[in-house]
Amino acid sequence: MPVLPGAEPYRHEGGEIGVLLCHGFTGSPQSLRPWAEYLAKHGLTVSLPLLPGHGTRWEDMQITGWQDWYAEVDRELRALRDRCAQVFVFGLSMGGALALRLAAKHGEAVNGLVVVNPGNKVHGVAARALPVARHFVRSVKGIVSDIAKEDSEEVGYDRIPLHAAHSLRNFFQLVDGDLPQVTQPLLLLHSPQDHVVPPADSARVLSRVSSTDVTEILLEQSYHVATLDHDADRIFDESYAFIGRLAPRAGEEGTATRG
Incomplete structure (x- = not known):
């Protein structure tokens, strides 16, 4: 199945500081592409993978689950660690949850985290109905393009496959249990006006991680896809x-080889 225009994965070979970026549920690398290109322009080695089941058509997500999405970013992290001296993990929405789990499981292999509107829970009555409803209803209305800026659009699915949503619910519960194992420096940015992930999710993350170097920034002018x-x-x-403070050699010229 062809990848949607703009949803292609992105990689850039830069210096010895690497960044892995994780996109959100039903979204694609397009939502993080400007961020990835900004980091690449500053000399960093960048990896922005396309998660399995994403970037084509929503039906392709029906046969994927959190294990597939997490395995993809886990592979990318290991590849970056092989060729970079330090690696940071960034994520938006579900990508934030993926980043937090990577940090919890890989420890010192992750040097720092930046998460934007991280998801922590599937909310509402629909969440409780998912275990049963997914066997009778294939999909519901999508959540892409929650953006305040006019003429800015997210490339993603206009439908949410409920089998995948059920897997996401289970993943969020798993990550919530992992949060005390997160000790790395953390930069968390979130939008007070978010129509997909409520501010309570960011508050929950901040209250449960064990990180001592934590910065919280409010994004007053943006919605979910900030x-x-x-x-x-x-x-x-x-x-x-944030990277520059923790990795002073960030942006230096040179081939990405493990130091």
């Missing part, structure tokens, strides 16, 4: 400054 919204430049600048 990386394509009015606050995008702020996200990019703050995340690069």
Whole structure:
């Protein structure tokens, strides 16, 4: 099945500091592509994979689950660690949850985290109905393009496959249990006006991680897909400054080889 235009994975070979970016549920690398290109322009080695079942048609997600999505970013992290001295993991929405689990499971192999509107729970009556409803209803209305900025659009699915949504619910529960194992420096940016993931999810993450180096930033001008919204430049600048503080050699010229 052909990949939707703009949804292709993105990679850039830069210096010895690497960044793995994880996109969201039913979304695609397109939502993080400007962020990835900004980091690449600053000399970093960047990996932005396309998660299994994403970027083609929503029906392709029906046969995938959190194990498939997590395995993809886990592979990418290991590949970056093989050729970079330090690796940071960034994520949007479900991608934030993927980043947090990578940090919990890989420990010192992840040098820092930046998460934007991270998901922590599937909310509402629909969540409780998922275990049964998914056997009778294939999909419901999608959640893409929650963006305040006019003329900015997210490439993703207009339907949510309920089998995949049920798997996401289980994944969020798993990640919530992992949060105390997250000890890395953390930059968390979230939008007070988010019509997909409520601010309570960010508060929950902040209350449960064991990180002592934590920065919280509010994105007042953006909705859920803040990386394509009015606050995008702020996200990019703050995340690069975060890396620069923890990895002073970030952006130096040179081939990405493990130091």
